[in-house]
Amino acid sequence: MRPFIIFVLKNLQINEGMLVSIIRTIDLTKRFENLVAVDRLNLSIEDGEIFGLLGPNGAGKTTAVLMLSTVIKPTNGTAIVGGYDIRKDPNDVRKLIGICFQEPKLLWVGTPWDVLNWHAKVCGLSTQERKRRVKQVLEDVNMWDYRRKKVHGLSGGMKKRVEVAKILIQRPKIAFIDEPTAQIDVVGKHKIWNMIRKLRDEGSTIILATNELFEADLLSDRVGIMHKGKMLVCDTPKTLKDSILGGDIVDVHLEKEVNGNAMKELKSFREVVDVVILKPNDLRIHLNKVEEVVPKIVNLFLKNGFPISSIRMSEPSLDDVFVHYTGLTIEEAEQEITSR
Amino acid sequence: MKAILHIIEHDFRNFFRYKWWLAGLISMNLADLLIMAVVYNQMVSPEIAELTKSYFNFFAPGVTVVGLFASAFMIGREINMEVRRQIHHYMLSLPITRLELAVGRLFAGGLRGMMYMSPLLLTTFLFLGFPSLPQLLVILGALLLLATGISGLSIATAVSTTSFEKFVTARGLVYYVLFFCSSIFYPLSLIQTLGREGVMPQPLVVLAEFNPLSSGADLIRSFLLGDPPFTLNMVRNLVVFSVIFATTATFAYMKIIERR
Numbered sequence: 341m342r343p344f345i346i347f348v349l350k351n352l353q354i355n356e357g358m359l360v361s362i363i364r365t366i367d368l369t370k371r372f373e374n375l376v377a378v379d380r381l382n383l384s385i386e387d388g389e390i391f392g393l394l395g396p397n398g399a400g401k402t403t404a405v406l407m408l409s410t411v412i413k414p415t416n417g418t419a420i421v422g423g424y425d426i427r428k429d430p431n432d433v434r435k436l437i438g439i440c441f442q443e444p445k446l447l448w449v450g451t452p453w454d455v456l457n458w459h460a461k462v463c464g465l466s467t468q469e470r471k472r473r474v475k476q477v478l479e480d481v482n483m484w485d486y487r488r489k490k491v492h493g494l495s496g497g498m499k500k501r502v503e504v505a506k507i508l509i510q511r512p513k514i515a516f517i518d519e520p521t522a523q524i525d526v527v528g529k530h531k532i533w534n535m536i537r538k539l540r541d542e543g544s545t546i547i548l549a550t551n552e553l554f555e556a557d558l559l560s561d562r563v564g565i566m567h568k569g570k571m572l573v574c575d576t577p578k579t580l581k582d583s584i585l586g587g588d589i590v591d592v593h594l595e596k597e598v599n600g601n602a603m604k605e606l607k608s609f610r611e612v613v614d615v616v617i618l619k620p621n622d623l624r625i626h627l628n629k630v631e632e633v634v635p636k637i638v639n640l641f642l643k644n645g646f647p648i649s650s651i652r653m654s655e656p657s658l659d660d661v662f663v664h665y666t667g668l669t670i671e672e673a674e675q676e677i678t679s680r
Numbered sequence: 681m682k683a684i685l686h687i688i689e690h691d692f693r694n695f696f697r698y699k700w701w702l703a704g705l706i707s708m709n710l711a712d713l714l715i716m717a718v719v720y721n722q723m724v725s726p727e728i729a730e731l732t733k734s735y736f737n738f739f740a741p742g743v744t745v746v747g748l749f750a751s752a753f754m755i756g757r758e759i760n761m762e763v764r765r766q767i768h769h770y771m772l773s774l775p776i777t778r779l780e781l782a783v784g785r786l787f788a789g790g791l792r793g794m795m796y797m798s799p800l801l802l803t804t805f806l807f808l809g810f811p812s813l814p815q816l817l818v819i820l821g822a823l824l825l826l827a828t829g830i831s832g833l834s835i836a837t838a839v840s841t842t843s844f845e846k847f848v849t850a851r852g853l854v855y856y857v858l859f860f861c862s863s864i865f866y867p868l869s870l871i872q873t874l875g876r877e878g879v880m881p882q883p884l885v886v887l888a889e890f891n892p893l894s895s896g897a898d899l900i901r902s903f904l905l906g907d908p909p910f911t912l913n914m915v916r917n918l919v920v921f922s923v924i925f926a927t928t929a930t931f932a933y934m935k936i937i938e939r940r
Contacts, residue, residue: 411772413938434775445770454693462686462774 360387362514362545363408367417370403370569377403379569380417385547385562390540392560392577393549394658396670398677400569401549402442405516408547409437422514438463438512442519442549444503446491452478452502453487456509463510470509477505480535482528496523501532508535511542518549533559551670553658563658565665567673572665580661586613586626587656587664590634594621595647602644609633630655683776687784688791694758695751695792702751702796709747709800713740728870733905740804741900742864745826745893747800749858752793752827753851755785756834759933760847763839768937782835782933786926789831794824801900808904815903822915825922826896832925839936861887863894868908892921 363385370378378400385391393401406412408419410430419426422436446455453474460470478484481501486494491502500523507515517536521529536559540546550556556563557577564574573580581587597620606625607615611633614626627633630653641648662670696702717739724735762768771781801823805811811819837854841847861884863871868888875885888894895917902910 406769409773411769411938431777434773437773439770439773441769443766445765445767450693450697458686458690458693462683462776464775 361385361420362387363419363421363547365404365408365417365419368404368407368414368419369416370400370407370412371415376569378407378414381569381571383564383571383574385545387545388540388543389561390536390546390548390559392556392563393547393566394551394553394556394560394563394662395566396551396674396677398674399551399566401551401566402518403569404566405439405518405547405549409439409516410434411439436513438507438510438515440504440507440515440517440520442522444499446499446502450491451488452483452491452494452498452505455491455502456505459506460509463512465509473509477508480508481505481531497525497528500524501528504532504535508539511539512544514547515539515544516547516549519551520548521552521555529555551674553662553670557658565662567666568677573661577658580658581656582628584656584660584664586628587660588627588630588633589654590625590627590630590637591618591652592623592625592637592641592648593650594623594641595649597621598623598641598646599644602640602646605640605644606637609636683780684784684787687776687781688788691755691758691785691788692792692795695754695795698754705747705750705796706799709743709750710803712746713743713800713803717743728866733907737808737905738867738901739865740807741904742897744797744800744804744900745823745864745897746859748793748797748823748827748896749830749855749893751796752789752830753834753855755789755792755831756838756847756851759785759835760838760841760844763937764844772938778934778938779930782930785835785933786828786831786929789834790824790828793827793830794820797823797827804900804904811903819900819903822899822918823896825918826892829892829918829922829925832922832927832929835929836925836932839932857887858891858893862891862897863888864897868894868898890917892918895921 361384363383365381365383368378368381368383369376381400381404393404395401403412407414408421408426410426410433414427421433424430424432424436426433450458456474456478457470460474465473475484478487481504483498483501483505486498491499494502500520504517504520507517520532520536524532533555536546536548548556548559560577562574562576563580565572565580573583575583598617603615606612606623609627611629612625612627616624616626618624625637634651634653638648638651656664659670662668662673666673668676713736717736720739721735729735759768762771772778774781776784801819810816833854834851837850838847841850859865871880871885871888874880875882895914898908899910899914899918902908902914
């Protein structure tokens with residue numbers, strides 16, 4: 341039965357929702373001696389989406405990216421990338437992909453211009469187009485003034501910008517971007533985030549490996565959370581946040597003390613998980629789908645004659661989602677992996 | 681083919697960025713020729729002088745081959761560095777086949793050796809006289825084979841060693857065994873005589889006879905000095921060396937590097 345399922349999965353390019361899968365992994369596994377870096381990864385990534393691969397350092401994100409981009413071979417399992425099997429047709433896979441590595445892969449004797457110009461040449465860009473794009477992207481990542489400087493003389497952030505520039509020039513069908521804003525300042529981060537969105541808008545599917553939860557939340561259409569080589573959960577950031585029972589919090593400050601009837605009615609809402617009375621007229625409500633329930637809560641208090649002085653809502657973040665699924669913060673998870 | 685040319689271009693650009701290293705290397709080779717060979721010319725015993733006629737003339741082709749070896753071997757240092765810094769992941773992610781990548785690097789290493797060696801060969805011609813056009817073509821062809829083999833040997837060493845220390849040790853071993861068990865510094869006939877007299881261990885004599893560096897240096901000498909006489913064995917040694925190490929390097933690069 342299992343070989344049949346693998347055969348079907350390998351040949352199936354259409355999801356149940358009729359969205360085209362551009363990447364599908366089948367029990368993808370990588371083992372380094374005793375360490376299982378990626379453990380039976382089963383994943384489907386749709387054409388044109390930004391897929392956030394989220395997890396602490398050492399979770400297996402980079403190893404998964406390296407296997408999908410045919411840089412390293414899987415120990416077991418396989419993946420279909422752009423219709424090609426990474427084991428059987430790695431040369432065809434490489435024609436579709438581009439990688440922005442976590443650690444900039446630049447030869448220290450080169451200059452940003454040389455590195456990018458050569459990269460664009462290998463990727464098949466014509467001379468005119470190459471020069472135009474290299475200039476444009478170097479300007480976009482604020483590296484134009486440093487284009488003739490030796491790479492070894494550049495700061496970590498500058499090197500990272502050159503690394504990101506490679507993929508922006510290449511505009512591959514499938515772009516693997518590993519920690520794109522590591523070592524980059526806040527202004528630079530926003531610029532790069534906009535460029536990643538633009539790259540997607542121009543037709544690239546983007547696999548964004550990151551341990552920055554905010555970055556994943558901001559950019560990704562869907563997020564997969566990895567820990568110790570396993571994919572724990574995968575969905576849209578909103579669905580993941582909504583999956584935490586009582587993850588949304590509403591703090592209500594009333595003008596007078598609330599009575600038992602109002603409390604009873606409040607607790608009867610399906611979305612409300614818990615109500616904590618902080619002070620006689622201060623309530624903390626743990627609930628789901630905050631945006632749908634808050635109008636109902638407001639109406640309830642007004643109807644029962646309890647005017648509201650203030651109301652504050654907070655949604656769970658992907659940090660909370662990570663804690664929910666692993667029982668650890670991302671920092672604790674990283675420490676746990678390091679001590680393995 | 682285009683991909684191979686891109687890789688060769690990449691490695692050529694890198695090679696000429698090590699300007700000071702190249703300046704140091706060429707100074708060393710010229711010092712070998714213009715200082716060491718001149719001094720040795722006065723030092724060698726009359727019996728050996730009888731064999732070599734002029735040690736300076738004898739050594740000039742040898743130093744050309746030494747320069748070729750050192751520069752063609754440099755590709756291994758770069759590949760080893762790439763593996764250590766994981767830059768090879770970038771090379772492996774490019775839209776080119778593994779075979780194109782391996783062959784590109786192999787030829788790049790060889791051609792860089794040829795380019796570096798050219799001024800040394802020209803200097804040798806200036807001192808010893810120019811060969812005829814067919815002789816020149818044979819010399820260049822033979823040296824290209826040698827350079828490709830050295831490049832292959834260097835790449836195979838680079839991808840098979842896990843650390844820079846191991847690579848440097850392996851490189852040192854290869855350098856000294858191939859340099860000193862060859863006819864670069866002394867005539868092969870002298871080594872063979874010493875072998876027969878029991879002064880030199882027989883395995884080292886055999887190594888010197890089959891050493892591609894001996895064949896390369898002696899091939900140049902045969903056309904420029906007339907001694908030793910040209911034999912097809914010289915070409916055969918170079919072809920065998922080149923084919924073995926070009927093939928080994930290609931497969932080692934393709935198979936081992938993906939595991940790193």
